[in-house]
Amino acid sequence: MKTSNRLQRSLIRHYIFFFITIALIAAFSLFVLNAQMVNYFREASGPVKSEEAEVMGGPTATPGVNSEQHEQEKVKVFYGMALKTLLLFLALFAIIVYAFGRWTASRVTTPLRSIADGIRSIARGHYHERLNFQASYELAQIQDDFNEMAARLEQIEKEKRELEESKQRMLMDISHDLKTPMTTLRGYIEAMEAGLVDSEERRAQILSMISNKASLMLELIDGIFELSKLDSPEYPFDVQTSDITEFTRAIAAEYYEVFEEHKFYFHYDIPDREIWIPFNATWLYRAVSNILSNALKYNPPGTTVGLKLAAAGNGVEIHLSDDGVGIPEAIKGTVFDAFVRGDLARTSDGGTGLGLAIAKQVIEKHGGTITLTTNGQTTFVLFLPEEM
Numbered sequence: 331m332k333t334s335n336r337l338q339r340s341l342i343r344h345y346i347f348f349f350i351t352i353a354l355i356a357a358f359s360l361f362v363l364n365a366q367m368v369n370y371f372r373e374a375s376g377p378v379k380s381e382e383a384e385v386m387g388g389p390t391a392t393p394g395v396n397s398e399q400h401e402q403e404k405v406k407v408f409y410g411m412a413l414k415t416l417l418l419f420l421a422l423f424a425i426i427v428y429a430f431g432r433w434t435a436s437r438v439t440t441p442l443r444s445i446a447d448g449i450r451s452i453a454r455g456h457y458h459e460r461l462n463f464q465a466s467y468e469l470a471q472i473q474d475d476f477n478e479m480a481a482r483l484e485q486i487e488k489e490k491r492e493l494e495e496s497k498q499r500m501l502m503d504i505s506h507d508l509k510t511p512m513t514t515l516r517g518y519i520e521a522m523e524a525g526l527v528d529s530e531e532r533r534a535q536i537l538s539m540i541s542n543k544a545s546l547m548l549e550l551i552d553g554i555f556e557l558s559k560l561d562s563p564e565y566p567f568d569v570q571t572s573d574i575t576e577f578t579r580a581i582a583a584e585y586y587e588v589f590e591e592h593k594f595y596f597h598y599d600i601p602d603r604e605i606w607i608p609f610n611a612t613w614l615y616r617a618v619s620n621i622l623s624n625a626l627k628y629n630p631p632g633t634t635v636g637l638k639l640a641a642a643g644n645g646v647e648i649h650l651s652d653d654g655v656g657i658p659e660a661i662k663g664t665v666f667d668a669f670v671r672g673d674l675a676r677t678s679d680g681g682t683g684l685g686l687a688i689a690k691q692v693i694e695k696h697g698g699t700i701t702l703t704t705n706g707q708t709t710f711v712l713f714l715p716e717e718m
């Protein structure tokens with residue numbers, strides 16, 4: 331049986347039941363009327379016979395008048411019985427109509443009223459509203475669908491609120507991160523303007539600090555711009571299917587020298603065979619180099635850094651690891667969020683807190699995932715699917 335017709339069929343069944351009940355009441359009423367009449371005629375036949383005897387035996391008898399009176403009497407009695415039967419029928423009919431009305435209300439009207447109330451609540455933005463009535467067939471289905479819709483709307487509303495909160499927080503972080511170096515810059519400039527910097531050596535030192543602060547601010551602005559581009563659905567994120575092993579080898583070659591220069595150990599493990607997958611080389615380079623630069627930035631010389639590329643499932647994995655100081659415990663859970671920085675990055679002007687957030691966005695734009703494991707060493711695993 332098709333579920334879309336079940337309520338309709340149930341209603342038709344109940345209407346048939348209703349009409350059969352009415353027909354039975356009518357039949358019962360007729361039966362009562364008939365029984366009354368049979369009874370009456372049986373009782374009436376006695377006196378008629380005695381009247382007949384009277385007519386035959388006595389001279390004063392007037393049979394024509396008696397039988398006319400008798401007929402009138404019978405008609406009167408018949409109408410009286412018919413009226414009583416009609417009243418009985420109407421009483422039973424009223425009871426059935428009332429019971430059927432109650433049943434219809436409980437089966438259809440009450441759920442419909444609940445649904446209307448629920449829709450009104452949702453329209454007013456009360457997304458926590460859920461329906462909870464007893465019903466079967468399509469009405470139960472509507473109730474389930476309504477509750478599912480309300481749950482989704484509630485979830486969307488929650489996400490919207492969280493997004494607004496995170497944007498608000500981000501704006502506060504940006505203004506804070508720009509204000510702090512700006513204030514320092516203004517201090518240096520005012521000191522120079524007031525002639526407080528007398529030696530050339532000190533002047534050169536201050537200019538270098540001003541330049542560093544300005545670079546950090548530019549880095550921050552660039553990072554914010556990159557993040558907002560990646561965040562925008564309109565931003566064209568072009569990918570090309572290329573050999574990822576060649577791409578990774580080029581990065582490894584570039585970083586090999588950098589790590590060597592800073593007395594780090596660098597190992598890489600890249601397969602010889604070609605692996606062709608779709609990726610955006612510019613952005614993927616940005617993601618991988620953010621992580622490798624962090625390994626260099628936050629760890630002392632002597633740290634071992636690893637880069638490994640391997641086919642995994644229906645894609646590839648890039649493992650970037652180091653055995654250095656490790657991600658600070660306090661930020662392990664939020665390290666991929668924008669503006670999250672460890673104390674070292676905070677105090678040394680060393681970072682913007684955007685590097686890993688950008689890396690995450692880039693990998694997710696590829697339809698992949700980025701994960702962090704910290705057992706013994708810090709490892710970021712970047713998974714890129716072979717099909718986007």
Ligand code: ADP
Pocket residue numbers: 620624625626628629652654655656657658661665670671672673674675676680681682683684685686687708
């Ligand atoms: P930034 O480096 O600009 O501060 P990131 O998002 O790149 O921002 O990194 C967030 C924080 O994670 C850093 O401030 C640092 O404390 C920590 N971190 C990242 N990579 C490493 C690493 N390889 N070793 C230790 N700490 C790290």
